[in-house]
Amino acid sequence: MEMKKIMxxxxxxxxxxxxxxxxAYGDKVTLLDxxxxxxxxGYPVAEKKVGIxxxxxxxxxxxxxxxxxEGMLDGCAVGEVFASPSAEKMTDMIRACDRGAGVLCLYGNxxxxxFNFAMACEEAEFDDIETRQVIAxxxxxxxxxxxxxxxxxxxxxxxxxxxxGAAAAQLKSLEEVGDLAERALANTxxxxxxLSPCIVPKVGSPTFTIPADQIEIGMGIHGEAGIEVRPMMTxxxxxxxxxxxxxxxxxxxxxxxxxxxxNGLGATPLEEQFIVYRAVxxxxxxxxxxxxxxxxxxxxxxxxxxxxxxxxxxxxxxxxELLLAPARTPFYTNLNK
Amino acid sequence: MEMKKIMxxxxxxxxxxxxxxxxAYGDKVTLLDxxxxxxxxGYPVAEKKVGIxxxxxxxxxxxxxxxxxEGMLDGCAVGEVFASPSAEKMTDMIRACDRGAGVLCLYGNxxxxxFNFAMACEEAEFDDIETRQVIAxxxxxxxxxxxxxxxxxxxxxxxxxxxxGAAAAQLKSLEEVGDLAERALANTxxxxxxLSPCIVPKVGSPTFTIPADQIEIGMGIHGEAGIEVRPMMTxxxxxxxxxxxxxxxxxxxxxxxxxxxxNGLGATPLEEQFIVYRAVxxxxxxxxxxxxxxxxxxxxxxxxxxxxxxxxxxxxxxxxELLLAPARTPFYTNLNK
Numbered sequence: 061m062e063m064k065k066i067m068x069x070x071x072x073x074x075x076x077x078x079x080x081x082x083x084a085y086g087d088k089v090t091l092l093d094x095x096x097x098x099x100x101x102g103y104p105v106a107e108k109k110v111g112i113x114x115x116x117x118x119x120x121x122x123x124x125x126x127x128x129x130e131g132m133l134d135g136c137a138v139g140e141v142f143a144s145p146s147a148e149k150m151t152d153m154i155r156a157c158d159r160g161a162g163v164l165c166l167y168g169n170x171x172x173x174x175f176n177f178a179m180a181c182e183e184a185e186f187d188d189i190e191t192r193q194v195i196a197x198x199x200x201x202x203x204x205x206x207x208x209x210x211x212x213x214x215x216x217x218x219x220x221x222x223x224x225g226a227a228a229a230q231l232k233s234l235e236e237v238g239d240l241a242e243r244a245l246a247n248t249x250x251x252x253x254x255l256s257p258c259i260v261p262k263v264g265s266p267t268f269t270i271p272a273d274q275i276e277i278g279m280g281i282h283g284e285a286g287i288e289v290r291p292m293m294t295x296x297x298x299x300x301x302x303x304x305x306x307x308x309x310x311x312x313x314x315x316x317x318x319x320x321x322x323n324g325l326g327a328t329p330l331e332e333q334f335i336v337y338r339a340v341x342x343x344x345x346x347x348x349x350x351x352x353x354x355x356x357x358x359x360x361x362x363x364x365x366x367x368x369x370x371x372x373x374x375x376x377x378x379x380x381e382l383l384l385a386p387a388r389t390p391f392y393t394n395l396n397k
Numbered sequence: 398m399e400m401k402k403i404m405x406x407x408x409x410x411x412x413x414x415x416x417x418x419x420x421a422y423g424d425k426v427t428l429l430d431x432x433x434x435x436x437x438x439g440y441p442v443a444e445k446k447v448g449i450x451x452x453x454x455x456x457x458x459x460x461x462x463x464x465x466x467e468g469m470l471d472g473c474a475v476g477e478v479f480a481s482p483s484a485e486k487m488t489d490m491i492r493a494c495d496r497g498a499g500v501l502c503l504y505g506n507x508x509x510x511x512f513n514f515a516m517a518c519e520e521a522e523f524d525d526i527e528t529r530q531v532i533a534x535x536x537x538x539x540x541x542x543x544x545x546x547x548x549x550x551x552x553x554x555x556x557x558x559x560x561x562g563a564a565a566a567q568l569k570s571l572e573e574v575g576d577l578a579e580r581a582l583a584n585t586x587x588x589x590x591x592l593s594p595c596i597v598p599k600v601g602s603p604t605f606t607i608p609a610d611q612i613e614i615g616m617g618i619h620g621e622a623g624i625e626v627r628p629m630m631t632x633x634x635x636x637x638x639x640x641x642x643x644x645x646x647x648x649x650x651x652x653x654x655x656x657x658x659x660n661g662l663g664a665t666p667l668e669e670q671f672i673v674y675r676a677v678x679x680x681x682x683x684x685x686x687x688x689x690x691x692x693x694x695x696x697x698x699x700x701x702x703x704x705x706x707x708x709x710x711x712x713x714x715x716x717x718e719l720l721l722a723p724a725r726t727p728f729y730t731n732l733n734k
Contacts, residue, residue, distance in 0.1 A: 066669035080671030121667035327664035330458035332403035334417030388733035396725035
């Protein structure tokens with residue numbers, strides 16, 4: 061099926077999105093110097109707070125832009141749909157988000173983002189801005205455990221934003237904030253399933269297909285191939301397959317506390333996400349594992365892709381306190397959770 | 398294209414969804430007596446606060462269940478996907494949500510819901526519970542102005558929940574809360590466009606089709622036929638057509654303040670919703686109309702339908718104050734807006 065995009069010119073997709081966000085929430089987040097690729101917080105920021113920034117391709121809202129606000133990110137640079145922003149934009153953002161305590165660059169394990177952030181951090185050093193890079197690699201399907209450093213970052217990075225953002229709000233040092241982000245990511249695993257492709261605006265048609273009666277296990281948020289294609293499964297089976305993969309990689313024991321994110325990839329109804337959460341919750345409860353502040357909804361999407369991912373964040377006392385600390389952005393709050 | 402549902406048995410779709418919600422948010426909202434069709438608030442409720450309840454078919458999350466919480470709804474009954482719950486469930490809910498000041502039943506203009514709420518309110522009278530019914534009819538596409546009482550309720554009802562919920566939180570009387578809900582709805586207009594159908598779980602295939610290069614203007618949230626089918630339009634054109642229809646029915650003048658909701662119907666990416674919001678914001682600004690607390694996202698969906706609706710709520714000083722008053726539910730908060 062040909063799918064239709066609600067847009068003007070495909071070339072203006074990202075600019076128009078950014079202008080829409082600025083028009084809606086200009087009192088909370090702003091385009092840096094009017095730039096259509098960099099969003100910075102408009103909430104008050106304490107002097108000497110470590111800045112936290114991210115970057116990535118467009119097409120994943122609320123990731124990445126949606127976490128700029130209070131208690132999470134100070135800035136976000138985006139590129140075209142599914143493409144990294146330039147090192148120059150990243151440098152501008154790092155400069156804007158430094159309050160004298162350095163800047164944590166927290167982003168997913170994609171070559172373009174890595175390459176450009178490395179250049180941007182070198183550039184920032186010329187201005188005597190201290191930086192640290194922490195890279196999310198939570199997708200267990202993207203590489204086996206022995207090559208875990210090759211894994212992609214997916215929805216689990218939202219937990220890292222939350223933990224690092226809360227640590228920065230407590231005016232911890234760049235080293236402490238970076239260490240906590242690393243610890244959150246070391247305790248975070250994700251895996252997804254896809255039922256249908258998505259459409260990049262400038263392409264205009266699906267870039268791959270999934271047969272009508274099948275489901276792809278472990279697909280990435282840009283349509284990167286998964287582990288296997290299977291006949292369509294029930295919600296309970298999907299929860300089982302994903303939780304098995306996650307807990308094989310990161311064992312859980314009776315008495316453990318975790319947060320769980322069931323993340324819709326775009327077209328999957330919220331009802332179906334709750335049907336999967338029900339199964340996840342039951343399986344964890346049966347294993348004596350309790351869930352703190354579950355996140356169910358769309359946190360990291362792939363345009364109109366159907367499917368979902370599950371993320372488990374294993375908590376310790378400090379990570380739990382930082383998870384529960386207040387945060388708000390135009391797209392996210394934990395004040396109602 | 399055959400679309401796939403992430404579920405277990407189709408017959409258990411609503412039960413499994415409700416169990417998922419209760420598992421995730423059991424400390425905030427609870428199943429009434431374990432009933433899989435009635436959700437009531439678990440937040441503290443003041444004595445003598447007017448209760449506010451709603452009901453409707455499943456398949457529209459976060460509508461209707463998602464607005465049960467604090468500062469909005471006290472209870473919600475749901476039926477099967479796209480079907481009204483029974484009068485008996487509504488009666489149970491009304492009883493549970495009465496704190497001695499009566500209960501406002503605030504729901505959309507659908508025959509099943511009207512018929513069952515009328516019976517439920519009669520039943521509640523036997524228990525000396527005062528009730529009032531206020532019915533949302535915000536969809537301008539569903540009937541011409543001379544038959545406005547035949548119009549369907551769509552996403553605009555969320556604004557009525559917000560206004561009535563804030564009034565009830567101020568311990569206003571049932572008459573006052575009902576009058577404010579009526580006033581909010583008198584000032585609310587919506588219209589939607591659809592690009593693709595959705596799938597009712599027990600049916601398993603799309604119940605209608607929209608050609609690949611076309612868009613249906615004015616389609617209802619259950620797939621009710623719209624005003625016309627046109628060749629696919631740009632985001633700017635969609636904003637223009639909908640705003641023209643809304644402002645023909647409810648004229649706006651320079652200096653007016655409104656809230657605007659751009660509501661994704663399910664499969665439409667958030668990026669595309671912001672591209673439409675950009676156009677709406679510009680057109681209103683050009684007319685000297687300013688926007689207060691815009692809502693962009695999924696507030697009332699039709700499963701995996703692609704498309705969106707636009708709602709305009711014309712504010713006066715009192716409606717604005719009630720809109721801005723704090724509210725939180727597991728699915729909604731205005732604390733970050």
